[in-house]
Amino acid sequence: MNDKTTQSGSKSQPLGQPVDRDDEFAANMSAWMDGELRGGRARLVAQGMAADAARRSQWGRYHLIGDVLRDNVPASGIVDLSAAVRAEIDKAEPVVRTGRVPFANHPRAWGLAASLLLASVILVNSWQRPSSSTAAIAAGPDAATPVVVATAVDAQDDLADTVELDQYLRNHTLAMVDTGEPARMLPYLSMAESAVEPVSVTAP
Amino acid sequence: MGDAVAVDQDLVRRVQRGDKTAYDLLVRKYQHKVIKLVSRYVYDPSDAHDVAQEAFIKAYRALPGFRGDSAFYTWLYRIAINTAKNHVAARGRAPVSSASEFGSEDSEVDFSSRLSDIDTPEALLLTDEVRRTILSAIDALPQDLRTALILREIEGMSYEEIAKTMECPVGTVRSRLFRARDTIDAELKKIEGLT
Numbered sequence: 001m002n003d004k005t006t007q008s009g010s011k012s013q014p015l016g017q018p019v020d021r022d023d024e025f026a027a028n029m030s031a032w033m034d035g036e037l038r039g040g041r042a043r044l045v046a047q048g049m050a051a052d053a054a055r056r057s058q059w060g061r062y063h064l065i066g067d068v069l070r071d072n073v074p075a076s077g078i079v080d081l082s083a084a085v086r087a088e089i090d091k092a093e094p095v096v097r098t099g100r101v102p103f104a105n106h107p108r109a110w111g112l113a114a115s116l117l118l119a120s121v122i123l124v125n126s127w128q129r130p131s132s133s134t135a136a137i138a139a140g141p142d143a144a145t146p147v148v149v150a151t152a153v154d155a156q157d158d159l160a161d162t163v164e165l166d167q168y169l170r171n172h173t174l175a176m177v178d179t180g181e182p183a184r185m186l187p188y189l190s191m192a193e194s195a196v197e198p199v200s201v202t203a204p
Numbered sequence: 205m206g207d208a209v210a211v212d213q214d215l216v217r218r219v220q221r222g223d224k225t226a227y228d229l230l231v232r233k234y235q236h237k238v239i240k241l242v243s244r245y246v247y248d249p250s251d252a253h254d255v256a257q258e259a260f261i262k263a264y265r266a267l268p269g270f271r272g273d274s275a276f277y278t279w280l281y282r283i284a285i286n287t288a289k290n291h292v293a294a295r296g297r298a299p300v301s302s303a304s305e306f307g308s309e310d311s312e313v314d315f316s317s318r319l320s321d322i323d324t325p326e327a328l329l330l331t332d333e334v335r336r337t338i339l340s341a342i343d344a345l346p347q348d349l350r351t352a353l354i355l356r357e358i359e360g361m362s363y364e365e366i367a368k369t370m371e372c373p374v375g376t377v378r379s380r381l382f383r384a385r386d387t388i389d390a391e392l393k394k395i396e397g398l399t
Contacts, residue, residue, distance in 0.1 A: 082235070
């Protein structure tokens with residue numbers, strides 16, 4: 001038998017002789033057409049065939065062997081439609097599929113992002129600096145559920161109220177921590193601290 | 205069976221990215237199967253070739269919309285059938301067999317004898333020569349190469365299944381299949397007029 005030794009499950013070659021690159025490629029092509037070659041080597045085969053008409057013909061003959069064995073050859077005879085099909089499709093524009101445009105590259109993306117940013121700034125500002133007609137949220141001294149307290153004072157009073165409210169929340173939450181209650185308000189306190197300096201105000 | 209469908213998907217993705225040579229590979233792979241399929245509807249061999257070619261061109265143009273929900277050949281099969289039916293309708297003739305539309309693509313109905321009297325002598329000569337060359341080359345193969353090739357091409361076994369059947373490593377199966385194809389291909393290349 002004209003057996004060639006197998007190396008790494010790939011191309012076979014007689015011992016001591018250099019690997020025939022064409023044969024190695026053909027061996028990989030043979031495995032690829034059977035769906036038994038993956039990853040980088042499969043990509044190399046596909047790229048190699050794109051660049052070499054002789055290898056594409058060889059691919060066609062390899063498939064012809066299978067067609068004859070499975071009796072898939074038409075009674076009208078063996079032909080090669082590839083050249084005629086290629087000539088026709090060359091006349092037309094390439095059929096490149098329009099892939100999804102990444103969101104960041106979409107023309108409307110920046111507009112949407114800017115709108116969201118603007119909305120966020122407005123929301124944060126209105127939360128940090130309540131106007132005279134803004135409703136401040138406080139927690140009732142005897143309930144875990146916050147209650148809404150409406151205020152109608154001038155800006156200076158607003159600031160004092162906010163500081164007082166923050167201190168109240170701090171005291172209330174620390175008391176809850178001391179009694180083993182979950183410190184659910186701590187995150188809000190941290191946010192409040194970053195906005196205003198706390199002052200010592202007695203809780204109501 | 206090896207994941208041959210994945211190879212088609214890979215080729216389709218390449219075509220969708222604008223690689224026309226990848227479509228060339230799909231045409232070479234399926235052209236005989238498609239011509240044979242179309243021949244069930246279209247009497248004239250020359251027309252059958254034209255219809256098959258048209259089906260491939262239609263498929264190419266429709267490829268941007270192909271999402272891979274079905275196998276490429278299943279999709280191509282539908283296009284080829286529709287193209288053949290449209291051709292028959294345009295000619296105002298009845299199809300060869302409306303039953304074949306509902307049957308398997310590998311229907312056992314043999315149309316060879318019906319078509320043989322209208323085939324061109326040159327095409328038949330080449331076909332016969334190719335068939336004889338391939339079958340003779342297979343007969344001349346060493347037993348282990350021939351068995352590996354038959355298990356792969358006729359039984360559709362994966363390399364792993366062939367390795368188990370032949371009690372050898374998968375790498376050996378891979379090598380045997382390549383050597384079998386390479387040996388037959390060397391004989392095919394000697395045939396004038398075959399690309």
